[in-house]
């Protein structure tokens with residue numbers, strides 16, 4: 424029998440031994456956006472601007488290095504739990520200047536199985552039951568289970584979009600600092616900050632980061648700086664690393680992803696940068712979770728970082744992404760619906776408040792009880808053939824009204840795909856009021 428699904432929670436066949444309730448607390452069994460808007464549920468010719476993975480390959484000189492590594496003996500064996508030495512050295516050489524300190528490859532860098540597992544390790548290492556973690560909404564949905572699986576409690580602080588403006592940029596999504604201060608309690612352990620931000624595309628300003636840093640110092644909080652999109656910052660915006668602000672190195676762990684940097688999200692290589700006092704406990708956790716991350720792809724990423732400067736790799740990549748962003752945003756300009764122009768990352772939020780979906784339109788049961796944005800994404804996939812992701816998924820129930828107004832397009836796709844999607848998007852015109 425196919426698995427039965429209800430609106431919010433996938434029904435899982437229960438065996439004689441019950442599974443842990445933590446799966447429910449972390450919404451790990453929920454019928455999430457990724458299972459609703461996956462290829463199997465969408466029309467076969469639908470253009471996928473939903474999930475944030477690339478439809479192009481990593482640079483050949485980087486994947487060639489992976490091939491080379493697979494042909495060596497050591498490249499196929501366990502890596503050191505901290506990560507292969509060559510990659511840690513390459514990370515130190517590449518990032519020390521940006522962190523304004525000589526990063527110690529032995530103590531201040533930990534290679535992880537993607538950014539995700541790095542973040543999980545930090546939570547294992549630092550959360551006590553009941554500890555609170557502040558998340559800015561919309562938040563990357565993986566955070567929730569990572570926190571609750573480790574006994575933590577998410578506390579949500581929404582970014583506020585200035586939707587009065589005609590042409591919003593990601594800068595128009597702002598933090599209410601009184602709200603942030605009020606969210607802090609004696610149980611708060613950590614602030615999770617994502618800049619450049621998924622899905623808003625916001626690059627937090629120095630001033631905003633200084634205010635967050637001041638609160639972290641005042642209340643003795645750890646800051647997890649999820650900077651997986653650090654290499655995708657547009658229009659010469661300044662990406663400030665909160666870990667470099669005065670007094671912040673000691674309390675900040677910065678999270679990175681080779682998946683985003685080298686168009687290789689399936690390689691599952693990421694790393695943490697921070698003081699030994701954060702890296703050492705995270706290493707202890709990481710060693711017991713995965714022991715070590717895969718060796719050959721770490722070696723390939725090392726080559727990527729070693730050669731990136733000489734090849735102007737990241738500069739070229741930014742201009743390629745700027746072009747991708749323009750193709751999508753030009754199409755949205757022609758459509759005439761408001762959207763948020765991103766300053767970083769690879770997402771554009773379309774404001775769907777003027778979209779009128781025909782009342783009699785048939786929606787599947789699994790959308791029952793979900794926001795308007797879920798219906799809009801379904802309608803768009805079936806009527807115009809472009810998939811997007813509903814943004815209310817990235818909010819707690821109390822705040823999901825903010826997210827319901829937006830759907831997210833990912834533009835980490837080749838130009839031809841984006842142009843075709845842009846053409847199809849014009850069909851939405853007849854549904855705008």
Ligand SMILES: Cc1ncc(COP(=O)(O)O)c(C=O)c1O
Pocket residue numbers: 475536537538539540563617620621649651679680681682683688691692693
């Ligand atoms: C904000 C954010 N953090 C972390 C990750 C996870 O990165 P990785 O694929 O390296 O685990 C993602 C992936 O989409 C992301 O958007």
